[in-house]
Each structure stands twice: as C-alpha cells, then as structure tokens.
Amino acid sequence: MNSEERKVFFDDEKRHLLIFIKWLIIAVFCGLLIGGVGAAFSYCLSYVTQTRLQYPKLVLFLPFGGLLIVWLYRMSGVRQSKGTNMVISSVRSTEKVPMKMAPLIFISTALTHLFGGSAGREGAALQLGGSIAAQIGRFIKLDEKDMHIITMCGMSAAFSALFGTSITAAIFPLEVISVGIMYYSALVPCAIASLIASALASSLGVKGEHFLIAQIPDLDLSLVCRVALLAILCACAARLFCHILHFVNELFRMYFRNQYVRIFCGGCMIIVLSVFCGSEYLGTGMDMIEKSIDGEVIWQAALLKIIFTSVTLGCGFKGGEIVPSFFIGATLGACLGSLLNIPIGFAAAIGLMSVFCGVTNCPITSLFLSFELFGFVGTAYFLLADTIAYMLSGYESLYHEQKIMYSKFSPRFIDKK
Numbered sequence: 001m002n003s004e005e006r007k008v009f010f011d012d013e014k015r016h017l018l019i020f021i022k023w024l025i026i027a028v029f030c031g032l033l034i035g036g037v038g039a040a041f042s043y044c045l046s047y048v049t050q051t052r053l054q055y056p057k058l059v060l061f062l063p064f065g066g067l068l069i070v071w072l073y074r075m076s077g078v079r080q081s082k083g084t085n086m087v088i089s090s091v092r093s094t095e096k097v098p099m100k101m102a103p104l105i106f107i108s109t110a111l112t113h114l115f116g117g118s119a120g121r122e123g124a125a126l127q128l129g130g131s132i133a134a135q136i137g138r139f140i141k142l143d144e145k146d147m148h149i150i151t152m153c154g155m156s157a158a159f160s161a162l163f164g165t166s167i168t169a170a171i172f173p174l175e176v177i178s179v180g181i182m183y184y185s186a187l188v189p190c191a192i193a194s195l196i197a198s199a200l201a202s203s204l205g206v207k208g209e210h211f212l213i214a215q216i217p218d219l220d221l222s223l224v225c226r227v228a229l230l231a232i233l234c235a236c237a238a239r240l241f242c243h244i245l246h247f248v249n250e251l252f253r254m255y256f257r258n259q260y261v262r263i264f265c266g267g268c269m270i271i272v273l274s275v276f277c278g279s280e281y282l283g284t285g286m287d288m289i290e291k292s293i294d295g296e297v298i299w300q301a302a303l304l305k306i307i308f309t310s311v312t313l314g315c316g317f318k319g320g321e322i323v324p325s326f327f328i329g330a331t332l333g334a335c336l337g338s339l340l341n342i343p344i345g346f347a348a349a350i351g352l353m354s355v356f357c358g359v360t361n362c363p364i365t366s367l368f369l370s371f372e373l374f375g376f377v378g379t380a381y382f383l384l385a386d387t388i389a390y391m392l393s394g395y396e397s398l399y400h401e402q403k404i405m406y407s408k409f410s411p412r413f414i415d416k417k
Contacts, residue, residue: 020188026150027189030136031157031196034129038161039201041106041128045121048114049283059116059274059282063267066317069108070259076100083318084123085401087130087155091148091177092403096138102131108318116282117270118308119319122159123398126173126320129158149186152177156190157197164208165372166198168365175362176399180406182364209286209373211293215343216377224384226340230333230347231354231385235392237332238358241306241325242396248314259316266315273308281308285327292334292348301331321398322356329355346381349374354385358393361402366390 052058073081078100082089090097109124133154137147152173160169170191174183202208217223256262274281280288281304288301309324333351337344349370357366363386370382391408395416407414 023149023189024192026136026140027153027192028196030133030150030153030189031193032200033136034132034154034157034193035161035197035200036204037102037106037128037132038125038158038197039204039206041109041121041125041158042162042201042206044106044110045113048110052114052116052283056279058114059271059279062115062117062270063264065111065115065117066263066267066315067260069111069318070263070316072108073104074259076104078104081318082401084126084320085399087127087151088177088399088401090130090134091151091173091183092401094144097131097134097151099131099135102128102135105131105318109320112312112317112319113283115267116274116279117267117312117317117319118281118283118285118305118324119312119317119321120284120323120326121320122163122322123320124318125158125162126155129154129156133157148183149189152183152186153189153193157193160194161197161201161206164198164202164206164210165369166194168369168372169198170194171368172360172362172365175365176360176402179361179402179404210375211290211349211373213293213343213345213349213374213377214295215346217343217346217381219380223342224381226342227350227381227385228388230336230340230342230350231388232392233336234329234332234351234354234385235358235389235394237302237328238325238355238389238393239396241309241328241355242359242398244306245310245313245321245398246400248310252314252316256315263316266311266317269311269315270308273304273311277304277308281305284323286323289327289330289348289352292330293345293352295334295344297334297338297344298331299335302328302335305331321359325356325359325398326352329353346378349378350381350385353382354389357386357389359396359398361390361393361397361404363387363390 087097089095105124105127112119130151133150137150155173156169160166252262256265305324305327329352330348334344334348337347353366353370357363367386395404404416
C-alpha cells in the first residue's frame with residue numbers, strides 16, 4: 001500500500017468513525033426521549049384500559065369518543081390520516097411525518113382504548129416514534145437519507161419501550177418497509193435506540209411481554225407435519241385478516257363519506273357487537289392471548305376479533321393492528337392445536353408468531369419475536385412455521401405502503417405494493 005492509498009484508507013476510517021459517533025449520539029438521544037414518551041404512552045393505555053374494565057358502560061360512549069377523535073384531527077388540519085402507512089412511506093420517499101401526528105396518535109389511541117375500541121398499541125407506537133424522530137431530524141437539519149434512518153430509529157425506540165422486545169423492535173423497521181430488502185444502514189441506530197428505550201421504560205416500571213409455554217414437545221416427524229399444517233392455516237388466517245380489514249375500510253368510505261357519520265356509526269356497531277358477542281373482544285385483548293397460551297380454547301375468538309378490529313379501525317378509530325394479529329394467531333392456534341393434537345399452549349405460540357409473520361411479511365422479525373416472547377424453546381418448530389407462514393401469506397399486508405420488492409416464490413424482482 002503506497003502513501004496515497006494509506007491516506008485514502010485512513011480518511012475513510014476516520015469518516016466511518018465520525019458517522020458512527022454521530023449516530024451513536026442521535027440514537028442514545030432518541031432512545032431516551034422516545035423511550036420516556038413510550039413509557040408514558042404505556043402507562044396511559046394501561047390506565048384507560050383499567051378504567052374501562054372498572055366502568056364497563058363506558059363502551060356506550062364510544063361513538064362520541066369517535067366524534068372527538070375526528071374533531072381533533074380536523075382541528076389539526078389532518079383530513080385523511082394514513083397512520084402507520086405514512087411513516088412507512090416517509091422512509092422510502094421525501095414525504096414528511098408532521099410533528100402534530102405524535103400528540104394526535106397519543107390522544108386518539110387513548111380515547112379509542114378508553115371507550116372500548118378493538119385495537120392494538122404497537123402500530124400507534126410506530127407512528128408516535130416515527131413522528132418524534134422525524135421532528136428531531138428536522139431540528140438538527142439531517143439530509144433526506146439520514147431522515148429515513150432517524151425515522152426508523154424512532155420506530156424501534158417506541159416499539160421497544162412499549163412492548164419490551166428490544167431485538168424485535170430493532171429489526172422490525174428495517175424489514176417492514178420493503179419486503180426483500182433490509183435497511184442495514186439503520187441497524188446500529190435502531191439497535192442502540194431500541195436497547196436504550198427498553199432499558200429506560202423498564203426502569204420506569206413498564207413490564208415487557210413474556211409468556212411461559214407449559215409443554216414444549218421434542219422434535220418429532222409426525223409433529224413437524226402437524227405444525228406445518230398449522231402454519232398453512234395461520235397463513236390463510238393472516239390473508240383473511242388483511243383482506244377483511246381493508247375491505248371493511250373501503251365499505252365504510254363508500255357508504256359513509258362524512259367522517260363524523262362514519263366513525264359514529266362504526267362506534268354504534270361495536271356496541272351492538274359487544275352486547276351480542278361479549279366484551280372480551282374490546283381493547284387489545286391481551287388477557288385472551290394469555291388464556292390461549294395457558295391452554296384455554298375459545299373457538300369463535302379469532303373470527304370475532306377480526307370483525308371487531310376491522311370495524312374499529314375501518315371506521316376511523318386509532319390504534320394498532322399488531323396486537324390484534326397476536327390475539328387472532330394465539331386463539332386460532334389454540335383451537336387448531338386441540339384438533340391437530342399439538343400441545344395447546346405451544347400451538348397458540350406458533351399461531352401468534354405465524355399470523356404476525358403473515359400480516360407483516362417480516363419472517364426475521366417474527367422469529368426474533370418468538371424468541372423474546374417465549375424463550376429459546378422449540379426453535380425448530382418456530383422456524384418451520386415462520387417460513388411457511390411467510391411464503392403462503394402471499395402479498396397481503398396490514399400496510400398499503402409496504403412494498404414487496406422480491407417475489408416470495410422465485411428469485412425475481414417485482415416491486416409491488
């Protein structure tokens with residue numbers, strides 16, 4: 001190596017070190033700030049959920065809570081909210097995530113859960129974290145490419161703070177934007193922000209989600225075949241959930257063009273559904289997920305959760321789709337496990353991961369999720385179910401703005417939504 005080559009080499013190394021230091025500082029700051037906001041969001045949702053459970057008749061005010069949500073968005077100048085799709089789109093384009101989305105999604109999700117809307121929280125966390133991080137990026141005057149990285153960094157921090165799965169949170173934004181392409185340039189910032197946010201939230205008393213599977217079967221060829229069949233059926237359920245979710249949203253927009261009328265009627269539908277089907281399908285439904293993993297089988301639960309969540313989100317209430325997918329997968333897995341002679345709690349765990357993989361098209365994230373939620377047990381079965389669910393879920397997705405860059409069935413570039 002001559003002197004000129006050595007100079008170029010050391011200049012590159014210096015530049016790389018400075019870039020690392022820059023993102024280390026940014027990621028730590030994002031992790032602390034968004035981790036704190038995420039912890040507050042978690043406490044807020046826990047409080048409103050406990051309030052709703054203490055006063056069940058609050059569900060009767062769901063339509064009026066919906067009117068308040070629409071009014072808040074209208075007063076903020078947001079006529080059509082794209083939700084998580086806006087955050088996903090901003091990572092691939094010059095579209096900006098406005099700062100006002102953070103308080104809007106915080107308040108509107110809390111209102112949805114207070115009055116019993118059937119929605120999750122992690123999807124809202126992605127919007128919350130992405131919005132705050134984008135504002136930080138604009139404040140420190142990052143360029144367009146770096147804005148994409150800091151947005152993913154914020155998504156990781158908020159997801160990690162709320163759910164306590166720091167590895168999953170670090171990988172998810174890298175994988176969910178464009179299926180088949182991993183944004184490895186954001187790996188270090190996302191990992192650091194995720195770990196910092198998780199540690200901060202934990203120190204503030206936010207408990208991460210972890211489940212204990214009572215019975216872990218040994219590797220057996222017959223059971224491998226039955227788990228494969230379970231994964232196939234979960235992939236079908238994932239496609240059904242995505243299809244119904246988008247179809248119901250289109251129906252509401254077609255027949256109720258006025259947003260106030262749309263969300264009021266949707267709230268009334270949820271009240272009627274809860275009267276006839278029960279209140280177990282309101283809110284996130286984490287208790288039903290725990291029951292399924294503990295071995296309880298509730299046959300109608302998965303289908304009813306699809307209906308409740310599709311109506312809630314389709315008419316305009318705010319929240320996430322991820323925890324409902326956990327609910328659908330866990331309850332469906334428990335039911336199918338009892339039919340396929342698979343230990344019910346173990347089948348529920350397989351179902352949870354498989355449906356999540358199917359609706360997000362994120363197999364690597366899903367596998368890490370299974371490790372963080374259930375421990376490193378039955379890993380061969382989780383891997384098998386994960387890959388089958390990914391392939392057979394087709395090109396359905398929770399998110400319209402997610403792009404499928406490469407075919408799931410052949411090494412072919414397709415670049416389609």
